[in-house]
Amino acid sequence: MKAVGIIVEYNPFHNGHLHHAQQARAESGADLVIAVMSGQFLQRGEPAFVDKWTRTQMALDAGIDLVIELPYVYATAQASDFAKGGVALLDAMGCESFCFGSEQGQITPFLNSLQLLTEHAAEYQAFIHEAIQTGISYPKSLNNAYLALTDGQAGFADLTQPNNILGFHYLEAAQRLGSSIKPLTIQRIGANFHDPLTVGLPIASATGIREAFFKGTSVEELSTYMPESSISSLKMAEKEYGKFGSWEHFYPLLRFTILREGPENLKQYAEVTEGIENLIFQSAKTADNFENFMSLVKSKRYTRTRIQRMLTHIYTGFTWQMLHSFQLPSYIRLLGMSKTGKSFLNHKKKNISLPLISRAADLNDLMGKLDIHATTMYLQGIESVQLKKEFTTPPIYRG
């Protein structure tokens, strides 16, 4: 049995995700698709629109065979750590290949870029350092350094595109791991891009879908952009929780936490650097809602995503010290499986190089306890009373 891996958030699952999963299977010729999926908090530094169990259901119903949780420490990290966690888990699962969507659409430019940066690592770092000194954001600095290095030559990946950047980090992570996992990419289809493969499948971004919902579009009306099964799952979640996750809903607890901690304590949380703790504290004093708060905290030095990641870590109490205590994933948390996925686990168990965890009670190291903690913090934010859900929800099975 050959497996192809994908790294996903499904926040929420939509037609573009369906296309990605189908293409990953087709391109790789694999017998099953394994998705490493973020948990309750996401890479953009946001609480998930809907909990990880609902998103697991969506994935299984759309044909994913195994859903593995990307631990909090990677799921909420900057691109390189996000990629490291994801690729390490796919590698540990014994995937022969992994497949990501990119604006580039071809794998060769990525391989060229990786080789270039590997061979000119010191030069690249010097360029980055120089760019950061001018006061621009880290992602922009990376990009400037890359442009300086490629110097207009053809054949390299365009690393100004967000999915290309992430894809590049996947390749880099695989290289650093010394993994033999084979990278594949498919052309990403977005809201403004018409791909012949998607006739009859209107695509909207997950961000667009969430924004539409929070502006008053009903779950029902979102069905143009999402599989019917995903709509059913969303409706069930809406019935259970009465609300979907967003910083607006989480803001009263975030604000209280910021005001309670004060600037001195805020510095200890992961990604909070260089005096921004005062700005965060002062802004929380004034701002009655999250958008106002963000408009006060934003600066050209930090992207919105970076600031939101700081806020996520403040909200959950995740410190620099914790962040620095992790290297590679220590377990594989199984969130869901299809019949094929179950069969894969039965046949390949011996090839899986990390402990396979089906019950939260078996998560007994700090990395695992943080995933349980993230669920507690998430459920508090959406005012759920089902705080034990992490322990009472077994892996979801779609036979």
Added chain:
Amino acid sequence: MKAVGIIVEYNPFHNGHLHHAQQARAESGADLVIAVMSGQFLQRGEPAFVDKWTRTQMALDAGIDLVIELPYVYATAQASDFAKGGVALLDAMGCESFCFGSEQGQITPFLNSLQLLTEHAAEYQAFIHEAIQTGISYPKSLNNAYLALTDGQAGFADLTQPNNILGFHYLEAAQRLGSSIKPLTIQRIGANFHDPLTVGLPIASATGIREAFFKGTSVEELSTYMPESSISSLKMAEKEYGKFGSWEHFYPLLRFTILREGPENLKQYAEVTEGIENLIFQSAKTADNFENFMSLVKSKRYTRTRIQRMLTHIYTGFTWQMLHSFQLPSYIRLLGMSKTGKSFLNHKKKNISLPLISRAADLNDLMGKLDIHATTMYLQGIESVQLKKEFTTPPIYRG
């Protein structure tokens, strides 16, 4: 001008408080009454029923001449530290006497008890230590030790009564300060006690009044037990905030904080001792409201008051380290004054031995910043949007 001091909470102000203030004036023969009053959190470890400004209004309208804030660090502390802060402030204000309500009603038994315990300090400590070893609460241990020492002899204060205990701590604090302030006491009149002085003044305890309100009694209906002016102030506060302070209202934020911090971090907060952090954490996981939470946390080792003080400090983020960094008050925060009070301040300014602070902006040491912080935390709990109130409210003047 002669001043008598009283140490109060006014949570809320009622007829018993009115009686106390009037008797203090009469017994002392003073020209004015100075009240040192707790701020937003109280000695029983609870958020105030109504904010300190409203309670200051009530005090002034009922004839108090100066209202001084008892800093958070003393207001939320065990009896001996509460007494130390209060008496030190009255002493610093230049009061000639202070007057407390007691079940005892006479000062001589207190003086006798103080002398006894001073002369047998080592023996007393040994008795306390012995009692604590049996697993009973600290207040109960104190009491057992005291009973062992007095051994049934007459002429000593009955330190099984709550107001006698507090009164004893006041005398002890004055002695330790080396203050020449003269102690006075009046017979405390309670809900079940009819005193000839209070004909026409029905008395209910502040606890009773709060409980009646939270069980559905309207502010209007409470007017039997409170001066008309206090009722007016309560009504204004009700209009402004829409709610009164109680742990039930504060519980969602308290619970989130407990769950976010986890047992290891909880240990750092003042009064949290000896493994109770696990019980607090586990109880917060389960309990959806404060009463359920308390029923899970209560034990014979700790009084409800003691546990509530731990919760107050967890809620505000007040640590053991902070607690241990304070000795005596470093400022006098003026909350309100009558015409007589203002005149006293003008004439006696040079006799006041601590900086007199009228504006929060002038509070610049840790003790003062904690008072500002306590207000922020309090206003978050009652969901007020007026977070700047600490800075925009000048001392209240009733001319």
